[in-house]
Amino acid sequence: MDTTPSPRLKPRRAAFVAEYLKDLSATQAAVRAGYSADTAYAIGHRLLKIAEVRDAIQQAMSDRADRTKVDVDFVVNGAREVFERCLQKRAVMVRRGKEFVHATDEDGRHVWQFDAKGANGALGILAKHVRLGGPDVSLNVDLDKLTPAQLEHIANGGSLATLPGA
Known part of the structure; x- marks a missing residue:
């Protein structure tokens, strides 16, 4: 070699x-x-x-x-998998006495977290691959402001340029 x-x-x-x-x-x-x-x-x-x-x-x-055996398809598929995994919500757990329970907000709704930094990093890789915004794009997306339909659109390979409701 x-x-x-x-x-x-x-x-x-x-x-x-x-x-x-x-x-x-x-x-x-x-x-x-x-x-x-x-x-x-x-x-x-x-x-x-x-x-x-x-x-x-x-x-x-x-x-x-x-x-x-690392080619463009390997990188793009890996970035997409990372993005999807980073969007999987995880319950925020808090200790109540001797047990851990799912945290709730002031309105009693369950609180969830996900890896926004990892998702943004994966989106940046994907955006560069599809040359979204030019060859040297730096992408920062506030995932908290995206609707569930928009997140699903991205997770299914959709472009940020064609987000539903954007």
Whole structure:
């Protein structure tokens, strides 16, 4: 399982490719490959425009996907599963004497919790995959303000852009 970039690349470009694969940050890869930190942003993005560098990155990513069996479908399906699990409500339990009981609010309704941070993280991954809002979208959704129908729409793979009642 050789992850060495193409031998036709110059050594520093080959180092850039190897470093880029670690975190997909052109700037950080340029610094780790030995380019100046002051110009790393420009150099990293310039290197990504060079066909042989792009080809080497694409080949290495393809090889890695084959080796690890992690591809776009794996990531998207995993993110969707995380999102759905994070939305599963869990009872808020409180101690009353020696036992734990389901907490209630001031109107006597049961209180539930879910993992909003995890759900938002999974939605961010999914939004980037479908390029919602552009390639560098940062998504923050206040799930408490979504209706049950909207949550179900999202959990079933629906787009935030087509939320019912939005």
